[in-house]
Amino acid sequence: MAGIASRRSMMQYAAVARMRMQMLAHSARTGRGKFDIVAQIATWSTYLFLGTLFAAGFAMGAFHILYGGHLGYFSLLIWGALLMWQFTPIMAISFREEYDLSGLARYPLGFGAYYILFIFFGFFDLSTIFGLASLLGIAIGVSLARPALLPIGLLALAIFAAFNILLNRAIFAWLSRWLARRRSREILGVFFFIVVVAAELMNPALHEFHLRLPANLLALLKILIPFDALFPPGLVSGGMLAVTHGHLLRAALSLAGLAAWTILPGATLAARLRAQYRGENLSEAPARKPEAAPAKGTNRPSRFDVTGPVAAVMVKEARYLMRSYQLLYGLVAPLILMLVFTGTPRHHHTGALVAPEHLLLPLAVLYAFLGLTRLIFNSLGSEGTGLQFYFASPAPFWKIMLGKNLFHMILLAIEIVVLWVIAVLRAGLPSAETMAITLCAMTFIVPANFLAANLVSLHVPYRMNLTRIQRSQGATANNLVSLLAQLVVGGVSAIAYFVAYARGGPWLAAIILLAMGVVASLAYWLVLRGLGTRARRRIEPLLSDLARTAS
Amino acid sequence: MNSPAISAQNVTRRFGDFVAVDQVTFDVAPGQFFGFLGPNGAGKSTTIKMLTGLLAPSSGNVHVLGEDMSRNPVAIKQQIGVVPEGMALFGRLTAAEYLRFVARMYGLDRQTTRQRTEELLEFMHLANEPKKLVTxxxxxxxxxxxxxxxxxxxxxxxxxxxxxxxxxxVAAVTLKNMLQGMIARGATIFLTSHVLEIVERLCSHVAIISKGRLVANGSLEELRHGVASRLPGTQGDEKLTLEQIFLNVVGGNSADEAQELSWLA
Structure with a gap:
């Protein structure tokens, strides 16, 4: 770690920061870039607002605990902050816009400077914002309730923040390394399916546990409390508790223990980054086997071998999907959500999360769309330099998009059917009326969404790296527009449904939705046929955003 | 005798079961213009990545300017320049901004950075569009x-x-002149290229890698002599081209194979 504050390292930090600022400034040169910045501002404003709410909540919690003299419970608050810090990336699927440091490896950057830069880029992350906001709130609560505890509190919280940042970065770095291999992603995929099945099987047991939750929780806490003092949250509160009792040595020991905990993720991260710094290959290459020469006459066409651009694109999309854990996760996530929202099986209605039965089918459609948003609304994002081929090939561009759309529609249909079967098994068959209206609504929602998705894919695309857990430049703008489009389509169909329902009952609503579906399908077809002209006009920005020099 | 500018000793790189570079050993003397050739997928880029510290070898040692790459990569990187495969530029910077960024990464002072940036942009005929992004x-x-x-x-x-x-x-001639000027001033250049005529014209020494193994290494004259002695019907004083040497060494040929593609117009 020597030299992290040397003159050369400082120059290098400044150069990287300046480079990032210049890139940000240049991204505003185009309308697309300006829009992306606006989307980023909107997103970060939301994060900051949520962070402020978290800070206020934690400040009130800390104030209440300390002012009431219940310092023994302070550790629970710190545990809350820790869990939020480490689990926010998972809950929010926060694959951040991660700057790839490997591009700097060819410069004379010391390992210490490389490490510092890796940590630095972790600051611009949802979990770090929420985590720091919660710790700030706790510090405010401490300063208001027990000002005398503020010095020790600030010191302990600062070390605790360092622990969390290092832990978060270490988890990210190791996970990223692990998931860089296709085999690991396949293991993760299997793990997800096992989790889904296990959740289903465990439901009756959880139901029993749920009934006796208060007693179970207390029993669990009684077992865990003696060990609390050994973990970072317990050490933070232990240090503060020791100061209130005048045991300065014990407080110092708690802080030393906290510092020792901080070294652990720091060292784990260092081990990972050292390998990265020395140079490693994160590609699929390790999975590659030496190729055997094909015997003559054995070159039979594969089962998926099809001709025609539409079919060829569909096969290519299927192969991409099977090789991307991120996209597969998008398919599995709605299934998990459906299990959560449908609560326990039909005869065990207990959970507050249980959705009304007549809404289960519309919810299935909604979840399925959400799961496939990245695929449908950024359908060119994973092409990379292969995008150029589409423009160089003799196939009309609209047929390429049609191939993608058809494949995504098939996926959507499968996803909806599976979700609906889960819903039916758990909550019973919805009425014929609900089924008819939902199907009629789908005749509008599907083509309208695909119409919007094709335009968004052409005008607000972003480059997806299917082998790395990272968010890409431009993803925020695309996500925002996709969400807006889905809200508009969903809102229009809802308004039409409610107005028609109020005027003439459910069957009029079904007919109106069907009529809207016909119009939407026609509009979809007309826009699809015009995509070639639109794409030719946008070749340069598309190649620049999706296929050219990495930024 | 001077220590080599670049030294690779038994360098191997494995990706799982696949051996991309297998026990490669060679030295490049200071001031040499060294060509490193090989067919596609032979291991050229993997080797260059290991020589420049962008990829750690699975085994073996790399020394550049007498320093061990595994022990002191920063000191080596300070003294080498790299144009990697795919170039790895920062697309959303202008050319001048990118050069200033690189200069600062190498610790050049402000004055030198400004002066060299201007000179290089002029030299490379990139100064005309100061606001254009690299992408x-x-x-x-x-x-x-x-x-x-x-x-x-x-x-x-x-x-x-x-x-x-x-x-x-036009730019190629400019670049070649610049590179030869660097050689004349004592720099060492390690070059990979598929354009054999360029390598033949510029490089004094050549190594050839095929299927991860080094199959030839020496001065152009040494390689000519070695191949000529093996080729039946070749006169001793006949000057073989690098292309003939290359095809002979890597064993690629192929008139016969081309004839199999009878469906080609």
């Missing part, structure tokens, strides 16, 4: 910029992975 440059312009960035800190050893690919003839 909007043509492939050839990007190559020139990558080369400018690789030399801005006056490296003692330069590694070039396909530097002339996509560069127009």
């Amino acid at each position: 909007d440059f043509s492939h050839g312009m990007q190559k020139k910029l990558a080369l400018a960035a690789a030399v801005i800190h006056a490296p003692r050893v330069l590694f070039l992975d396909e530097p002339f690919e996509g560069v127009d003839a």
Whole structure:
């Protein structure tokens, strides 16, 4: 770690920061870039607002605990902050816009400077914002309730923040390394399916546990409390508790223990980054086997071998999907959500999360769309330099998009059917009326969404790296527009449904939705046929955003 | 005798079961223009990545300018310039901004940075469009910029992975003159290229890698002599081209194979 504050390292930090600022400034040169910045501002404003709410909540919690003299419970608050810090990336699927440091490896950057830069880029992350906001709130609560505890509190919280940042970065770095291999992603995929099945099987047991939750929780806490003092949250509160009792040595020991905990993720991260710094290959290459020469006459066409651009694109999309854990996760996530929202099986209605039965089918459609948003609304994002081929090939561009759309529609249909079967098994068959209206609504929602998705894919695309857990430049703008489009389509169909329902009952609503579906399908077809002209006009920005020099 | 500028000793790189580079050993003397050739997928780029510290060898040692790459990569990187495969530029910077960024990464002071940036942009004919982003440059312009960035800190050893690919003839002459000027002033250049005529014209020494193994290494004259002695019907004084040497060494040929594609017009 020597030299992290040397003159050369400082120059290098400044150069990287300046480079990032210049890139940000240049991204505003185009309308697309300006829009992306606006989307980023909107997103970060939301994060900051949520962070402020978290800070206020934690400040009130800390104030209440300390002012009431219940310092023994302070550790629970710190545990809350820790869990939020480490689990926010998972809950929010926060694959951040991660700057790839490997591009700097060819410069004379010391390992210490490389490490510092890796940590630095972790600051611009949802979990770090929420985590720091919660710790700030706790510090405010401490300063208001027990000002005398503020010095020790600030010191302990600062070390605790360092622990969390290092832990978060270490988890990210190791996970990223692990998931860089296709085999690991396949293991993760299997793990997800096992989790889904296990959740289903465990439901009756959880139901029993749920009934006796208060007693179970207390029993669990009684077992865990003696060990609390050994973990970072317990050490933070232990240090503060020791100061209130005048045991300065014990407080110092708690802080030393906290510092020792901080070294652990720091060292784990260092081990990972050292390998990265020395140079490693994160590609699929390790999975590659030496190729055997094909015997003559054995070159039979594969089962998926099809001709025609539409079919060829569909096969290519299927192969991409099977090789991307991120996209597969998008398919599995709605299934998990459906299990959560449908609560326990039909005869065990207990959970507050249980959705009304007549809404289960519309919810299935909604979840399925959400799961496939990245695929449908950024359908060119994973092409990379292969995008150029589409423009160089003799196939009309609209047929390429049609191939993608058809494949995504098939996926959507499968996803909806599976979700609906889960819903039916758990909550019973919805009425014929609900089924008819939902199907009629789908005749509008599907083509309208695909119409919007094709335009968004052409005008607000972003480059997806299917082998790395990272968010890409431009993803925020695309996500925002996709969400807006889905809200508009969903809102229009809802308004039409409610107005028609109020005027003439459910069957009029079904007919109106069907009529809207016909119009939407026609509009979809007309826009699809015009995509070639639109794409030719946008070749340069598309190649620049999706296929050219990495930024 | 001077220690070699670049030394690879039994360098191996495995990716799982696949051995991309297998026990490669060679030295490049200071001031040499060294060509490193091989068919596609032979292990050229993997080797260059290991020589420049971008990829750790599975086994073996790499020394550059007498320093061990595994022990002191920063000291080596300070003295080498690299144009990597794919160039790895920062697309959303202008050329001048990119060069200034690179210069600061190498610790050049402000005055030197400004002066060299201006000179390099003029030299590479990139000064005319100061506001154009790198991502909007043509492939050839990007190559020139990558080369400018690789030399801005006056490296003692330069590694070039396909530097002339996509560069127009006028720019190629400029670049060749610049590289020969560097050699004349004592720099060492390690070059990979598929354009054998360029390698033949520029390089004094050549190594050939095939299927991960080094199959030839020496001066052009040594290689000519070695191949000529093996080729039946070749006169001793007949001057073989590098292409003939290359095809003979890697065992590729192929009139017969081409004839199999009878469906080609």
